[in-house]
Amino acid sequence: MQQFGVIGLSVMGKNLALNVRNHGFSVSGFSIDKPEVDALAKYEDDKLKPCYTWEEFVDSLEKPRKILVQIMAGDPVDQTIQKLIPLLDKGDIIIDGGNSNFHDTNRRYHELKKHGLHFIGMGVSGGEEGALNGPALMPGGDKEAYEEAAPILTAMAAKTEDGRACVSYIGPEGAGHYVKMVHNGMEYAIMQEISEVYDIMRKVAHKSNKEMADIFAEWDKGDLNAYLIEIASQVLRQKDDLTDDDVIDHILNVASYKGTGNWMLEDAIKLGTPITVVAEAVLARFMSKATTREGKEVVYDGEVASDLIDNLGKAMYLAQIVAYAQGFQQLTMAAKAYDWELNYPAIAQNWEAGCIIHAKTLYHIEDAYADGKQLDNLFQDPYFAGVMEKNLPALRAVVKLAAEAGVPTPSFSAALNYLESIFNPSLPANMIQAQRDYFGAHTYYRNDREGVYHTEWYEEK
Numbered sequence: 001m002q003q004f005g006v007i008g009l010s011v012m013g014k015n016l017a018l019n020v021r022n023h024g025f026s027v028s029g030f031s032i033d034k035p036e037v038d039a040l041a042k043y044e045d046d047k048l049k050p051c052y053t054w055e056e057f058v059d060s061l062e063k064p065r066k067i068l069v070q071i072m073a074g075d076p077v078d079q080t081i082q083k084l085i086p087l088l089d090k091g092d093i094i095i096d097g098g099n100s101n102f103h104d105t106n107r108r109y110h111e112l113k114k115h116g117l118h119f120i121g122m123g124v125s126g127g128e129e130g131a132l133n134g135p136a137l138m139p140g141g142d143k144e145a146y147e148e149a150a151p152i153l154t155a156m157a158a159k160t161e162d163g164r165a166c167v168s169y170i171g172p173e174g175a176g177h178y179v180k181m182v183h184n185g186m187e188y189a190i191m192q193e194i195s196e197v198y199d200i201m202r203k204v205a206h207k208s209n210k211e212m213a214d215i216f217a218e219w220d221k222g223d224l225n226a227y228l229i230e231i232a233s234q235v236l237r238q239k240d241d242l243t244d245d246d247v248i249d250h251i252l253n254v255a256s257y258k259g260t261g262n263w264m265l266e267d268a269i270k271l272g273t274p275i276t277v278v279a280e281a282v283l284a285r286f287m288s289k290a291t292t293r294e295g296k297e298v299v300y301d302g303e304v305a306s307d308l309i310d311n312l313g314k315a316m317y318l319a320q321i322v323a324y325a326q327g328f329q330q331l332t333m334a335a336k337a338y339d340w341e342l343n344y345p346a347i348a349q350n351w352e353a354g355c356i357i358h359a360k361t362l363y364h365i366e367d368a369y370a371d372g373k374q375l376d377n378l379f380q381d382p383y384f385a386g387v388m389e390k391n392l393p394a395l396r397a398v399v400k401l402a403a404e405a406g407v408p409t410p411s412f413s414a415a416l417n418y419l420e421s422i423f424n425p426s427l428p429a430n431m432i433q434a435q436r437d438y439f440g441a442h443t444y445y446r447n448d449r450e451g452v453y454h455t456e457w458y459e460e461k
């Protein structure tokens with residue numbers, strides 16, 4: 001009998017199946033798309049079994065069955081679950097490894113419980129390469145079901161620098177997919193920040209692609225060490241297949257999205273979480289489609305300070321941390337709202353390798369939340385408070401220069417405004433409250449006494 005099953009054998013599913021096999025576990029693979037099964041069959045051996053029917057697949061698995069469903073999120077997941085229900089036995093475990101919306105995962109978790117089946121909604125990050133060699137895994141659902149699958153998931157997951165697996169039980173219901181959604185929102189934010197740095201370097205500092213590639217590579221050796229910084233460097237070095245130019249100069253500047261970052265923003269709106277950088281990153285993708293492209297190119301011929309690149313690196317590091325701070329702020333608020341007990345250091349550890357946002361900073365984040373430390377905001381931690389103090393002038397200088405040069409920096413500006421606001425004792429919301437009370441008698445709280453107040457604004461005094 002096989003120890004693990006994978007349904008859906010496109011690149012991700014196939015690579016995850018091979019990953020399980022490569023770690024010494026036996027695995028069956030099935031897809032409704034026969035050519036996908038044929039492609040897996042090329043790797044068939046005593047540990048890897050291609051299956052051509054639902055029954056053959058289900059019957060090949062030892063109980064409790066552990067079935068990873070790696071298909072397109074949405075209706076196909078529901079259809080697959082409906083197909084599986086009559087074929088499975090009580091206690092079997094279905095793991096959805098797609099980018100499913102956590103609301104769907106909540107619903108599926110409760111539906112399957114009624115059938116005596118366990119449902120694990122598992123975020124999987126790392127793309128094709130990660131799927132084969134070690135992804136970051138974010139499983140949520142029943143703890144006991146996770147424990148059953150843990151040996152296999154632990155073996156297949158990416159490992160941190162000190163050899164710990166990038167997988168741990170996240171929490172009940174759709175918590176795993178929620179954490180993956182937050183991962184993706186931060187992914188959008190950091191990618192937008194990198195694109196703004198690129199824009200300033202090319203338009204203000206007049207750097208060539210090669211020079212920028214070298215700068216990103218240099219940053220990747222220090223505090224900014226991160227997968228997205230590393231690939232920014234590689235992107236800038238890549239030659240085009242169709243012309244003699246660098247490929248970056250021929251890629252249309254319209255950003256696509258499947259929408260997981262948008263979902264984070266949707267839930268932030270529901271929870272009231274000020275994830276300003278993520279919001280700007282989502283909106284910047286919309287702007288890349290909506291812009292009329294009718295304006296003139298920015299030509300900056302002003303003075304460029306000799307420390308611009310150094311400032312950009314410092315500003316980028318701080319802005320990257322703001323993205324993480326906002327992600328963790330949303331997790332903290334979601335944990336309260338949805339009554340999930342989230343383990344923040346474990347989540348940071350899950351992201352230290354394998355996933356798209358993996359970065360050296362995550363080791364500091366793990367430390368910040370270690371030993372049950374409660375933080376309302378990541379910047380309350382001494383290490384991050386120190387970075388804020390040290391790098392804030394650089395972030396301010398970069399935003400100022402970009403504003404002068406006419407280069408838009410929505411995410412950098414949002415990061416700066418976030419930092420100017422998050423510890424601010426005197427934000428001007430009193431004016432908003434006064435006006436609400438003025439035109440709508442909406443009442444307000446006072447800063448000097450308890451209770452709810454209303455002013456008769458029109459009264460002649």
Ligand code: 6PG
Pocket residue numbers: 099124125126127184187256257258259260261355356
């Ligand atoms: C990952 C990625 C992955 C996918 C994104 C792309 O963690 O491996 O996040 O899930 O590449 O969903 O998202 P967009 O198409 O929305 O940019």
